[in-house]
Amino acid sequence: MFCCSVISTGGTAWCIELVPCPLGQLITGTFSHLCVLQQLTGTLTLAVFSAVLGSLQFGYSLGVINAPQKVIEQHYGRSLGVLPEEPLLLSENSTETQEVHPSVVMYWSLSVSIFSIGGMVSSFLVGFIGDLRGRVKGMLMVNVLAVIAGLLMVMAKMWKPHVMVIAGRCVMGFYCGLSSGLVPMYIGEIAPMAYRGALGTLHQLATVTGILLSQVKPHTHVQ
Incomplete structure (x- = not known):
């Protein structure tokens, strides 16, 4: 005490x-x-763990787009009509690579970069949402964006994949920009002073854990 x-x-x-x-x-x-009272309680632990799940999603979204690059480019190419419906099969020992159409490269680059643009824009709204709805309600509210982003990318094959993936990545970036601001703000406010530094680092720990999880297993099996 x-x-x-x-x-x-x-x-x-x-x-x-x-x-x-x-x-x-x-x-x-x-x-x-x-x-x-300067001690960890079950309620505090649960609150912090629930909050850093948003940071975990942030880290996962940062790295998950890299592994399935070739698969996504093939879907983009077939959707744009610049690649055959059946992908070119190369032998394991072949050094040849299939040339990527400039349009596919452009849409792929946009799919990666739009995430950062969405996060940059939403970062300016962190304080506004945190004050308007409160920290807890704010984090719950922005989770809707993560659900929308996931649905857009899951349903990408139902329409134009390049449009759906880019839209989903943009919404996910918007979510991650808000979450990466609200989570440390909330943890810093509820943490006891004696544990504020230790609990404050969990945001970054969850972020890099999410990046690790996104790289553990390549997603080249996605078709």
């Missing part, structure tokens, strides 16, 4: 230091001691 030494100035209480103290100890005058 720790107590916060508080000084009141102009009707505002300021915490100047944390000191060990018995429960309920008071000092007369302008200073008082407010006892603060």
